[in-house]
């Protein structure tokens with residue numbers, strides 16, 4: 001049976017709160033082990049996501065927020081594709097310390113499960129890769145992602161296929177479509193971490209409008 005719950009030392013679903021998730025990734029960052037494992041496991045999530053963004057985002061000067069940037073693997077792919085205005089944020093300070101100097105113009109430690117201290121309509125695009133998985137960030141974070149993205153901006157994310165329905169991501173995505181907050185540009189099953197039999201839904205949505213409460 002497909003194993004959809006991969007961690008380095010313990011199954012992700014056993015992580016009970018943000019403190020445990022932070023400690024889990026702080027520990028995984030030691031001796032660069034997170035980056036080593038992702039390379040050894042042929043983790044394709046960052047490249048697949050950036051390849052999707054490239055199809056819809058020709059402006060390489062756009063300001064992009066990498067939500068749950070970890071050690072900067074998505075930032076590295078964005079940079080390789082020519083994007084140069086990058087902000088990143090993550091829960092794990094130790095993973096943030098692994099980010100190569102200069103990759104992002106701004107880095108911050110934050111919890112994506114909480115309201116983000118970021119102004120409405122700040123970003124041209126937002127990436128969230130590998131962070132919608134067991135015990136990590138909940139579907140309601142998509143509301144904040146829409147809020148901080150400019151109208152006509154793009155939101156690109158992966159969702160571990162094992163939690164897509166059980167954790168309410170299908171319902172949240174549909175709700176945002178039905179209320180006119182965003183429209184689908186692409187949505188497909190990506191390889192993601194195929195070597196570990198973990199695939200992910202990859203979504204790319206364009207923000208249309210914001211809830212009236214923002215105005």
Ligand SMILES: C[S@@+](CC[C@H](N)C(=O)[O-])C[C@H]1O[C@@H](n2cnc3c(N)ncnc32)[C@H](O)[C@@H]1O
Pocket residue numbers: 018021022025045046067068069070071072073074089090091092095110111112113128129130131136137
């Ligand atoms: C599988 S890693 C993906 C990291 C990076 N995006 C990549 O593709 O390599 C999941 C990331 O989500 C971060 N994370 C988990 N829960 C979070 C939260 N509540 N707020 C912010 N980041 C969180 C972790 O610290 C970790 O860096």
